[in-house]
Amino acid sequence: MAVLVTGGAGFLGHHLVKLLLDEGKEVIVFDNLWTGSAKNVRYFEKHPSFTFKHCDIRERLPDVGHIEQIYHLACPASPDRFEESPVEILETCFQGTKNIFDLGVKRGARVLIASTSETYGDPLTSPQSEQYRGNVNCFGPRSCYDEGKRIAESLAYAYHHKHGLQVRIARIFNAYGPQMQLHDGRAVPNFIASAMEGQSIVVYGDGNATRCFQYASDCVEGLHRLMNSDHDSPVNIGSDVEMPIGLIADMVARVVAEKMGQANCVDVTFLPQREDDPTQRQPDIGLAKRVLGWAPKVELEEGLDRTVDWFLAEKGMASGSRRAVGGAITPVRL
Ligand SMILES: NC(=O)c1ccc[n+]([C@@H]2O[C@H](COP(=O)([O-])OP(=O)(O)OC[C@H]3O[C@@H](n4cnc5c(N)ncnc54)[C@H](O)[C@@H]3O)[C@@H](O)[C@H]2O)c1
Numbered sequence: 001m002a003v004l005v006t007g008g009a010g011f012l013g014h015h016l017v018k019l020l021l022d023e024g025k026e027v028i029v030f031d032n033l034w035t036g037s038a039k040n041v042r043y044f045e046k047h048p049s050f051t052f053k054h055c056d057i058r059e060r061l062p063d064v065g066h067i068e069q070i071y072h073l074a075c076p077a078s079p080d081r082f083e084e085s086p087v088e089i090l091e092t093c094f095q096g097t098k099n100i101f102d103l104g105v106k107r108g109a110r111v112l113i114a115s116t117s118e119t120y121g122d123p124l125t126s127p128q129s130e131q132y133r134g135n136v137n138c139f140g141p142r143s144c145y146d147e148g149k150r151i152a153e154s155l156a157y158a159y160h161h162k163h164g165l166q167v168r169i170a171r172i173f174n175a176y177g178p179q180m181q182l183h184d185g186r187a188v189p190n191f192i193a194s195a196m197e198g199q200s201i202v203v204y205g206d207g208n209a210t211r212c213f214q215y216a217s218d219c220v221e222g223l224h225r226l227m228n229s230d231h232d233s234p235v236n237i238g239s240d241v242e243m244p245i246g247l248i249a250d251m252v253a254r255v256v257a258e259k260m261g262q263a264n265c266v267d268v269t270f271l272p273q274r275e276d277d278p279t280q281r282q283p284d285i286g287l288a289k290r291v292l293g294w295a296p297k298v299e300l301e302e303g304l305d306r307t308v309d310w311f312l313a314e315k316g317m318a319s320g321s322r323r324a325v326g327g328a329i330t331p332v333r334l
Contacts, residue, residue, distance in 0.1 A: 001025055001026070001068045001069070002025070002026040002027075002028065002064075002065065002066055002067045002068060003020050003025045003026070003027055003028070003067065003068065003069045003070070003071065004027075004028045004029075004030065004064060004067045004069070004070045004071070004103075004109070005017055005020070005027060005028070005029050005030075005070075005071045005073060006029075006030045006031070006057055006070070006071070006072045006073055006074035006096075006100060007030075007031055007036065007072075007073030007074035007075065007114070008027070008029030008030070008031055008036075008040075008041075008052075008073070009029060009031035009033055009036030009037060009038070009040045009041045009052075010031070010035060010036035010037075010040070010073060010074075010077075011036075011077075011175075011177070011179050011180045011181070011216065012073055012114070012172075012175060012216060012219060012220060012223075013029070013031070013036065013040070013073050014036075014040040014043070014179040015177070015179065015216045015217060015219070015220045016071060016073070016220040016223060016224070017029060017044060017050070018044075019220050019221070019224060020224075021044065021047055021049055021050060024049075025049065026049045026051075027044075027049060027050050027051070028051045028052075028053065028064055028067065029041070029050070029051070029052045029053065030053050030055050030057055030061065030062070030074065031052070031053075031054065031055075031074060032054065032055060032056040032057075032074075033054065034056075034076060035076045035077070035078065035081060035181070035184065037179075037181065040179060056096075057074050057092065057096035057097075057099055057100060058088075058091050058092055058095045058096045058099070059099075061099055061100075061103055064103075064107075066107065067107050067109045068109055068110070069109055069110050069111075069112070069227055070100060070103065070104055070109050070110070070111045070112070071112050071114070071223065071227065072097065072100045072111055072112065072113045072114065073114040074092065074096060074100075075089065075092050075093060075096070075114070075145075075148070075149075076089055076092075076145075077116075077145075077186070078184045078185035078186050079142065079145075079185055079186070079274070079277075080184065080185030081185070082141060082142055082144055082145050083141060086141075086143075086144035087144070089144040089145055089148055090144050090147075090148050092148070093144075093145075093148030093149060093151055093152050094148065094151050094152070094155070097113065097151075097152045097155050097156075098155060101155060101156070101159040101163075101165055104159070104165050104166075105159065105163045105165050109166075110166040110167070110168065110227065111156070111165060111166070111167055111168070112167075112168035112169070112170060112223060112226060112227045113152055113153070113156055113167070113168070113169055113170070114170055114172055114223070115149050115152060115153050115169050115170060115171045115172065115234065116145075116146075116149045116171060116172055116173075117171055117172065117173040117174070117236070117238065117281060117283065118136075118142065118145055118146040118149055118278075119134055119136070119146065119149050119150050119153065119171060120132055120134040120135070120136075120171075120278075120281075121134045121135040121136030121137065121146055121276070121278065122135050122136075122137075122276060122277075122278040122279060123135055123278065123280060123281070126280050126282050127240065127242075127282040127283055127284040128236070128281075128282065128283055128284060129236070129284035129286070129287070130171065130233070130234045130235065130236060130284075130287055134150075136150065137276050140275055140276045141274070141275050141276060142275075142276045142277075143276075153169055153234065156169055160232065166232065167232055168226050168227050168229070168231070168232060168235075169232075169233065169234040169235065170222065170223050170226050170234075170235060170237045171234050171235065171236045171237065171238075171283075172219060172223075172237050172238065173212055173214060173236065173237065173238025173239065173281065173283045174186075174187070174211050174212065174213050174214065174238070174281070175213070175214050175215070175216055175219040175238075176188035176189070176213050176214075176215065176216065176303065176304075176307060177215050177216030177217070177303060177306070177307050177310075178216065178306065178307055178310035178311075179216070179310075180307075182311060182314070182315075187211070187245065187248070188213065188248075188252065188304075188307065189311070190202070191248070191249050191252040191253070192252055192256060192307065192308055192311050193311075194266060195252055195253050195256035195257065195265070195266050196256055196260070196311065196312070196315065196317070198266060199266060200266055200267050200268065200269040201249045201252065201253055201266055201267070201268045201269065202268075202269050202270075202271055203245055203246055203249050203268055203269070203270050203271070204270075204271050204272065204273050204274045204277060205245070205270065205272070205273035205274075205277065205279075206246070206270055206273075207244055207245055207246020207247070207249070207268070207270055208244050208245075208246065208279075209244070209245050209273070209277065209278065209279045209280065209281075210242045210243060210244055210245065210279075210280050210281060210282065211242070211243065211245055211248065211281050212238055212239040212240055212241055212242050212243070212281060212282050212283060213239060213243075213248065213300055213303070214237070214238050214239040214296045214298075215296065215298035215302075215303035215306075217298065218239070218296035218297055218298055219237060219238075219296075221294065222237035222288060222292065222294045222296075223237065225292040225293070225294050226288075226292055226294075229291060229292055230291075231287075231291045231292070235287050235288050235291065235292065236283040236284060236285055236287065236288060237283075237285075237288060237294075238283040238285060238296070239283075239285075239296045239300075240282060240283055240284070240285050241299075241300065242280075242281075242282040243300070246268060246270075248300070249268045250265075250268060251300065251301065251304060252304060252308070253265035253266050253267075253268065255301075255304050255305060255308050256308055259308055259309070259312060259319045260312070260317070260319075
């Protein structure tokens with residue numbers, strides 16, 4: 001079976017391509033390397049069932065032969081990019097997704113879209129189930145992404161009803177793991193980068209905003225199960241273990257210090273909260289458990305351990321065996 005993965009040179013794309021190749025699929029990747037990495041592509045380039053097409057999904061798509069499934073992941077996901085390239089992100093979410101749906105219709109392929117917990121905005125209810133309609137600001141710094149993903153879901157609905165396209169919609173909650181870009185602006189790699197460089201970890205807000213972080217392998221397993229299920233309305237894919245972001249920063253500081261054999265952790269600095277940054281984020285994953293038989297398996301401590309090992313190896317820094325780190329973590333407020 002041939003499967004197309006858009007955004008396959010990115011963080012989640014890498015883990016998904018690996019899963020698909022491991023189960024014997026032929027995999028084609030469309031990616032313009034905007035936020036992904038050539039290294040992620042090189043990792044697979046000798047695999048006989050892997051093909052990479054460098055292209056921007058907003059433009060005319062390359063020809064592909066028969067494909068049965070499309071995982072549509074191509075879109076920047078870091079808040080830093082929302083500030084830099086809001087128009088390009090909106091184009092990717094609308095025109096890019098439309099191009100992919102047209103391809104799905106032409107080839108009779110099922111399309112899964114990587115939607116997001118950001119469709120719930122700054123939620124007024126917790127945990128967030130798929131029935132929750134969200135609290136999204138359509139005129140703000142995150143709206144290119146939040147509304148972009150909402151329009152992608154609307155397009156999925158429209159293509160399903162107008163063209164009979166088979167669609168699957170994954171509302172992904174924060175994921176982390178190896179193959180993220182160290183400086184791509186998302187919380188976990190940001191924290192790891194600061195700790196590795198001996199800098200204070202910056203947390204926006206007072207540290208009490210909550211997030212639920214899922215490890216990459218759990219996330220792509222959820223996407224894979226959803227694609228191969230009969231469920232054609234949105235499904236939350238995320239961890240439901242909710243933690244204050246300040247505590248996650250402390251955990252990262254400690255893991256990095258232990259692995260680098262440092263006596264003390266870097267401290268955590270709090271800056272004003274960023275506009276429209278959600279204060280609480282926790283998925284209700286009852287539906288994923290029921291219809292996909294899926295729940296995340298990797299606990300945060302273990303996932304951070306593996307992720308820090310990977311970043312240290314990437315930087316050519318050996319990871320020492322973990323030992324207790326002295327010194328209290330002292331949050332600094334500016
Ligand atoms: N990682 C998360 O926590 C998370 C959470 C919710 C939703 N998602 C969604 O999952 C998908 C993958 O996220 P990720 O974390 O791997 O991000 P990523 O930035 O690592 O990967 C995105 C990939 O898409 C490519 N891309 C972007 N725009 C493109 C375009 N116009 N044409 C061709 N390629 C393009 C990038 O070059 C990159 O390789 C995204 O759609 C994102 O919105 C991710």
